[in-house]
Amino acid sequence: MAERPNEISYADGKILKSAIDGVGVVTFNNPDKRNAMSLEMWEGFGQALSELRDDAAVRVVVLTGAGGKAFVSGADISQFEATRHNAAASEDYSRRSAAQRALLADYPKPTIACIGGFCLGGGMQVAMLADIRIASADSQFGIPAARLGIAYGYDGLRHLVSLVGPSWARLLMYTGMRIDAAEALRIGLVERVMPADELWGATMEIARTISDNAPLAIQAAKITIREVLKDESRRDMDAIKAIGAACMDSEDFREGRQAFMAKRKPQFRGR
Numbered sequence: 001m002a003e004r005p006n007e008i009s010y011a012d013g014k015i016l017k018s019a020i021d022g023v024g025v026v027t028f029n030n031p032d033k034r035n036a037m038s039l040e041m042w043e044g045f046g047q048a049l050s051e052l053r054d055d056a057a058v059r060v061v062v063l064t065g066a067g068g069k070a071f072v073s074g075a076d077i078s079q080f081e082a083t084r085h086n087a088a089a090s091e092d093y094s095r096r097s098a099a100q101r102a103l104l105a106d107y108p109k110p111t112i113a114c115i116g117g118f119c120l121g122g123g124m125q126v127a128m129l130a131d132i133r134i135a136s137a138d139s140q141f142g143i144p145a146a147r148l149g150i151a152y153g154y155d156g157l158r159h160l161v162s163l164v165g166p167s168w169a170r171l172l173m174y175t176g177m178r179i180d181a182a183e184a185l186r187i188g189l190v191e192r193v194m195p196a197d198e199l200w201g202a203t204m205e206i207a208r209t210i211s212d213n214a215p216l217a218i219q220a221a222k223i224t225i226r227e228v229l230k231d232e233s234r235r236d237m238d239a240i241k242a243i244g245a246a247c248m249d250s251e252d253f254r255e256g257r258q259a260f261m262a263k264r265k266p267q268f269r270g271r
């Protein structure tokens with residue numbers, strides 16, 4: 001992976017953030033532990049996400065793991081004895097780590113998980129919260145909660161069931177088995193699988209394509225798909241209508257039409 005300009009670090013360097021050409025990147029950087037997530041890393045992750053969310057120049061965010069062996073191997077199990085040894089102790093840990101994942105769940109910009117190597121437990125939760133998952137052919141996926149004796153929780157399982165269906169969710173959860181990239185692709189857990197040495201380039205190509213497109217139109221798709229996934233009784237049709245109207249009235253829609261007619265590349269500004 002090329003060195004990234006303007007890189008900022010959090011959690012003692014275990015979370016890195018950078019942005020270039022409209023693409024923000026958050027890197028899980030704890031390769032000695034296969035990027036296992038400590039509580040400090042969850043909080044650094046939340047900080048990096050918030051800053052990229054508030055950076056008007058960033059139009060899409062890529063999540064990736066350092067070291068070439070893992071995306072994220074789950075929560076840092078070495079912290080469990082002190083912070084998650086029973087229900088009362090785990091309440092604070094769960095609340096604080098869930099608050100950071102909630103930022104990703106509600107993220108207003110498109111997100112892509114670039115998965116090379118192990119993607120396990122809490123790493124799966126992060127990957128499943130991203131809008132799109134691109135994985136290397138040598139990646140492996142699993143949720144070993146049943147091997148550890150912990151419950152995976154509503155949010156994680158909701159996303160798993162919506163991606164792979166209830167039967168695959170049960171098979172994965174009951175056994176704690178790991179599956180390879182080909183199987184993950186087949187069951188709909190990831191959208192595309194690339195040879196390991198092409199993973200980063202392919203992910204960035206998709207990110208740049210998204211970043212060049214009209215931000216409001218992408219937001220409209222993101223909002224509408226989110227509402228499609230809700231129960232009909234809770235669906236916010238007004239939000240869909242409002243973003244649809246914002247697109248139709250936008251400078252970008254005019255730019256899109258004019259650029260098409262003039263056979264030139266449109267320059268979108270997100271308004």
Ligand code: COA
Pocket residue numbers: 032033034036037069073074075076077078118120121122144148
């Ligand atoms: N928490 C804490 N430490 C972890 C970790 C985790 N989730 N995952 C890996 N590590 C540590 C290992 O303990 C090991 O540390 P050491 O060098 O001090 O012995 C180091 O990372 C490398 O792991 P290792 O098991 O030697 O590498 P591997 O390539 O053979 O296997 C994994 C990698 C990720 C498959 C394996 O480490 C593993 O199964 N980890 C636990 C995954 C898990 O249960 N996640 C769910 C947590 S909720």
